[in-house]
Amino acid sequence: MKKDLRYYWQRLGTLAIFVLLMIIMGIFSPQYFLSRNNIIQIFLQSSINVLIAIGVFFPILIAGIDLSVGSVLGLTGMVSALLMANGWDMWLALLVGGVLLGAFLGLLNGTLVVATKLHPFIITLGSNMIFRGLTLTISDARPVYNLPRQFSRTIAGYVGAIPVPVIIAISVAIIFAFVTKKTKLGRGIYALGGNEEAAWLSGINTKLLKVVVFVFSGLCAGMAGIVMTARMGAAEPLAGTGYESYAIASAIIGGTSFFGGIGNIFGVVVGALIIGLINNALNILNVQTYMQQIVMGLLIVGSVTLDRLLARGSKGE
Amino acid sequence: MRQPLVEMENVSKTFGATRALDNVSMTIWPGEVHVLLGENGAGKSTLMKILSGVYQPSDGVIRVNGQVVERLNPKTAQEAGIAIIHQELSIINEISIAENIFLGRLPGNRGLFDRKTLEKMSAELLARVGLDMDPAWPAGVLKISQKQLVEIAKALSVGARVIVMDEPTSSLTPEEVEVLFKIINDLRKEGVGIVYISHKLEEIMEIGDRVTVLKDGTLVGSRPMDEEVTPELLVQMMVGSDLSSKYDTEDHSAVEVKSDKPITVKVEGLTRADGRCKDVSFEVREGEIVGFFGLVGSGRTEAMRALVGADPVSKGTVYLKGEAARISNPQAALKNGMGLIPEDRRHEGFCHNFPIWKNLTLPVIAKASKAGGLWGLVNARKERQAAAKVVEQLNVRCASIEQPITQLSGGNQQKVVLGKWLETDLDIFIFDEPTRGIDVGVKASIYDIIKDLARDGKSILVVSSELPELLALCHRLMVFREGTIVAEFPISKATKENVLYAATARINNQGVGVQ
Amino acid sequence: MKRLVTLTLVLALMLMASVNVFAQGLLEDTVAEKPYRIAVLLKTLANPFWVDMQEGVLEEAERLGVEVDVFAVAQEGDAEEQLRLFENVIAREYDGIAFAPITPVNLIPVISKANDLGIPVVNLDERVPFNTLRDRGAYVYSFVTTNNVLVGEQAAEFVIQKLGPAGGKVAVIEGMAGNVSGDDRRDGFTNRIKQEPGFEVVASQPANWDRTQALNVATNILNRHPDLKAIYACNDTMALGALRAVENLGMDVIVVGTDGVPEAIEAVKEGRLAATIAQDPAMIGKVGLRLLVRALNIPQQVDVPSLVVAE
Structure with a gap:
């Protein structure tokens, strides 16, 4: 089969945008931007968004959405902080308050989506508010700090020159890339995203899969919550507000189709890195505040439009 | 002399290489109920779309009230007094009955509409169609039969002289059908011409004044509905005398499967939760190909989907190889060696x-x-x-x-x-319209695949709207009508006429309808 | 270090003093003539600032013997929801209403409604532009707030004194783009710094009131300007994030926050955060309530005895 422009664009288009932006920035501000330290910073600063974006990628892959990831991040970060502040063992607190709670919140979303047959947009729009409200309630709207020093040192520390959040994000990315590419589960999710009815009639348990994608989403947001709390050494009641839009934008810039069935983890990771890179660049160039949103918006619209044009333009070949 | 409302003369329509209509003529007189009859794909809807200006004919002449109309489009067709009531009604539930009737033509000026006039005019129209409802109510409160009357009122409101009704009784109860027929009779007295499309032969016998039969895009004939017209004759006209097609019944290699072969699937009283098929019972033997025929909406596809657990079932038992099986989803069907190849590929x-x-x-x-x-x-x-x-x-x-x-x-x-x-x-294959939209060459190879599977001892269920296909392929035929199986034919007894008759006419006995 | 704490406390006191000068102690003698029913609409209780204001209001309500209900929306950005709350409050026939609008204009339609019903309204925290109000035929009885431009200037004063005549590069971490109090603080800070020779604002970047974003933004600015001397953050949440960045990089940069939330004050005491410009939200709430009570005390009708004029 002839591998045309479209073929390569689908696989490497996002990476191309990333490299292009790196080059542009390198020309503008080589001494600061391309320093090893700054490149590591871009990865570190993107780690939380990478984690949530990997999670939200799954609901989008089945033509759904998860708007609650920002709140899941806030709630898991807050609960794990409260558990630690109440003397729980750190690892147990992170497992229960972060990972398991995140997965559980995802399970709630997924179960509701399957049971009500409503679009995930509606369910997660609601659960987003519920989770945020819970976070405010249990924290009394006050930040929780004075966490064990070991916590930040471990989760937000370094292994050699590499920050632990980056290692966590990359590990999660590799695991989920494996899940999507090499497991029946992954194949089933793509089938469900491509054509739910065909997958159902082929004997794929689409109902269970729908729950699973939201569990993945919650799980990743939970891990992001841990990383965020560790980086700050504190849990803020409003932490993660609005982060879902960055995560969704990352998935979309990374080539994930809103109509389902198309996209991959690698693209999503690069998409999240692009957003991190842009934020970093805006700071370094000291771009005026009001301009920043315009730049970010243009990036999202531009990359998706480019994607469309290239995909369509080469269709006839 | 009386003048016809509409004359369509030698109308043809081609889509690319396909000839959907070939030299068809139809004349609609004032005060007649003109039945348009034909199998699925015979060209009825194409003809009606030409009449309502949706399609332009490739060839032929259309005269409205004796005047040749050059280019008919939906707007000019409406102005010429032609209205179509589709099977899928176009009533908007959220707005009032009156607004539905006058949608797009609300009385009043300068952007404000005059609700009083609107409701008064609507009330008059509703009285004409015998619907005793306050026109100010939202249309959502109406039953389907009442919505149909609103559609008729809507047609009358534009001064329609010709009203086309496409399968108007498909979702009506017998009592509602009677009300509809009374209105049709009134309209007939007022000189309105009605084009009545239906598969239900007994209805046609009751209401029709004239019948035009199409087959494969050509005109089989047009005749008054006099004493000579019987359901059997109508079926014969629909099927045509073309019995020597390549799917001729003589051609099929299948004979009945011997009754000593084990029964692999036995279905008893299968009823869907949504009621779209009810009390469906049949059995299929090893190596047997059983065809399921029925018109669109007769419940064949729905029954098959329920059988493999793709849609919820409220009642009924499925026995696979003699044992009752609980098949609540397609995974369970698959585990039990049963799979559905669906009708709508895309x-x-x-x-x-x-x-x-x-x-x-x-x-x-x-x-x-x-x-x-x-x-x-x-x-x-x-x-x-x-x-x-x-x-x-x-x-x-x-x-x-x-x-x-x-x-x-x-x-x-x-x-x-x-x-x-x-x-x-799999042991059991269910094919739903396996050759829809496929060219002849591939069709033959798909038939071969199916026959090979049967020869290997698989049980095959084939749902199809193409009767010749089933006659050529199957050992046995089941006929669906109104959500249930109404007749069963061994292939030696099955003919196009009796199968089609069973699928269209109301008969109660199992099996042989007309011989 | 000790000097630093003292200085911070002095600053906080100065700020309170400015509120008090405005309030003139004068209102402290306010007494309620009747047990009025008063509604107070705050932005959100998801932020200690507003929680403190609520506490101030409730404390003063008890002292005055009036009945006060406090309302707030769940999310700080939800201007529509606040409008709806205000409408409900009007419907429930409170005697007076004090409100802190989420945007300068989101409540204007209902303010005029309250005016029509003769309910006195007092504007807290963020100003509803008076000329806009007038154009819409509405008015507020009074306005109580911290002057945010002044807050920024005070932060600048602190930084200037702390760094001394040597001066240096400073950066600002802004809140959500377009938020008036945030922009006022930024402008107050930036304009004051500009007047001072040897000082330069080299970066002014938004972190949307978000701690993690502030950490990232501060890190990026510090990497770009390794010789930076001070960071001013438009609220404490962001200041704590920026502080984290400074500590991560082990740099000697002073960080000044705004609001005086408990965690920031603790950080000041520990000598990590240089200062926080504390507002006194409780006092804003108290003064607002006193103003309302005074407005309600004004009799609706006073009959002047007539004189008998006779021969």
Whole structure:
């Protein structure tokens, strides 16, 4: 089969945008931007968004959405902080308050989506508010700090020159890339995203899969919550507000189709890195505040439009 | 002398290379109920779309009130007094009955509409169609039969002289049908011409003044509904005398499967939760091909989907190889060796985002995993090998198994949709419209695949609207009508006439309808 | 270090003093003539600032013997929801209403409604532009707030004194783009710094009131300007994030926050955060309530005895 422009664009288009932006920035501000330290910073600063974006990628892959990831991040970060502040063992607190709670919140979303047959947009729009409200309630709207020093040192520390959040994000990315590419589960999710009815009639348990994608989403947001709390050494009641839009934008810039069935983890990771890179660049160039949103918006619209044009333009070949 | 309302003379319509209508003529007189009859795909809707200005005829003349109309479009057709009431009603539930009637033509000026006038005019129209409702109410409160009357009122409000009714009784109760017929009679007295499209022969016998029969886009005949017209004659006209087609019944190699073969599927009283099929019972033997015929909406597809657990069932038992089986979803069907190859490829058959090989191995993945495709790793190398084997076996025309399935022709897509079940060791194959939209060459090879499967001892259920296809392929025929099986024919007794008659006319006895 | 704490406390006191000068102690003698029913609409209780204001209001309500209900929306950005709350409050026939609008204009339609019903309204925290109000035929009885431009200037004063005549590069971490109090603080800070020779604002970047974003933004600015001397953050949440960045990089940069939330004050005491410009939200709430009570005390009708004029 002839591998045309479209073929390569689908696989490497996002990476191309990333490299292009790196080059542009390198020309503008080589001494600061391309320093090893700054490149590591871009990865570190993107780690939380990478984690949530990997999670939200799954609901989008089945033509759904998860708007609650920002709140899941806030709630898991807050609960794990409260558990630690109440003397729980750190690892147990992170497992229960972060990972398991995140997965559980995802399970709630997924179960509701399957049971009500409503679009995930509606369910997660609601659960987003519920989770945020819970976070405010249990924290009394006050930040929780004075966490064990070991916590930040471990989760937000370094292994050699590499920050632990980056290692966590990359590990999660590799695991989920494996899940999507090499497991029946992954194949089933793509089938469900491509054509739910065909997958159902082929004997794929689409109902269970729908729950699973939201569990993945919650799980990743939970891990992001841990990383965020560790980086700050504190849990803020409003932490993660609005982060879902960055995560969704990352998935979309990374080539994930809103109509389902198309996209991959690698693209999503690069998409999240692009957003991190842009934020970093805006700071370094000291771009005026009001301009920043315009730049970010243009990036999202531009990359998706480019994607469309290239995909369509080469269709006839 | 009386003048016809509409004359269509030698109208033809081609779509690309397909000739949908060939030299068809039809004349509609004032005060007559003109029945338009024909099988699915005979050209009825094309003809009506030309009449309402949706399509332009490739050839032929249309005269309205004696005047030749050059270019008819939906607006000029409406102005000429032609109105169509589609099977899917166009009533908007959220706005009032009056607003529905006058939608797009609300009385009043300068953007404000005059509700009083509107409701007064609507009330008059509703009285004409015998609907005793306050026109200010939202249309959502109406029953389907009442909505139909509102559609008629809407047609009258534009001064329609010709009203086309497409399957108007398909969702009405007998009492509602009577009300409708009374209104039709009133309209007839007022000199309105009615084009009445229906498959229900007893209704046609009751209401029709004249009948025009189409078959394969050509005119079979047009005649008054006098004493000589019987349901049998109508069926004969619909089927035509063309019994020597390539799917001739003589041609089929099948004879009845011997009754000593074990029964693999036995269905008793299968009823869907939504009631779209009820009390369906049948059995299929090893190596047997059983055809399920019925008109669109008769419940065949719905019954098959319920059988494999794709849609919820409220009642009924399925026995597989003599044992009662609980099949609540397609995974369970698959585990029990039963698979459905759906009718709508694009929406139910394949995943557009997958290349050929991933589509071909989807059920294998689902079956090999306990939780329905949730557990375990994929083995792409093995999958590709299996896929390549199926592609070769079915002679799927493609560049490679890596090709996106969307790039294949309809026939080859269908081979993939069908082929994905071959690797799963099914005992029972259910084909729903296996050859819809497929060219003749591929059709033949799909028939061969089906026959081979039966020869290997598989049980085959084939749902189709194409009677010749079923007559050529099956050992036995079941006829669906109004959600249930109304007749059963061994292939030796099945003819186009008696099967079609069973599918259209109301008969109660099992089996032989007319001989 | 000790000097630093003292200085911070002095600053906080100065700020309170400015509120008090405005309030003139004068209102402290306010007494309620009747047990009025008063509604107080705050932005959100998801932020200690507003929680403190609520506490101030409730404390003063008890002292005055009036009945006060406090309302707030769940999310700080939800201007529509606040409008709806205000409408409900009007419907429930409170005697007076004090409100802190989420945007300068989101409540204007209902303010005029309250005016029509003769309910006195007092504007807290963020100003509803008086000329806009007038154009819409509405008015507020009074306005109580911290002057945010002044807050920024005070932060600048602190930084200037702390760094001394040597001066240096400073950066600002802004809140959500377009938020008036945030922009006022930024402008107050930036304009004051500009007047001072040897000082330069080299970066002014938004972190949307978000701690993690502030950490990232501060890190990026510090990497770009390794010789940076001070960071001013438009609220404490962001200041704590920026502080984290400074500590991560082990740099000697002073960080000044705004609001005086408990965690920031603790950080000041520990000598990590240089200062926080504390507002006194409780006092804003108290003064607002006193103003309302005074407005309600004004009799609706006073009959002047007539005189008998006779021969």
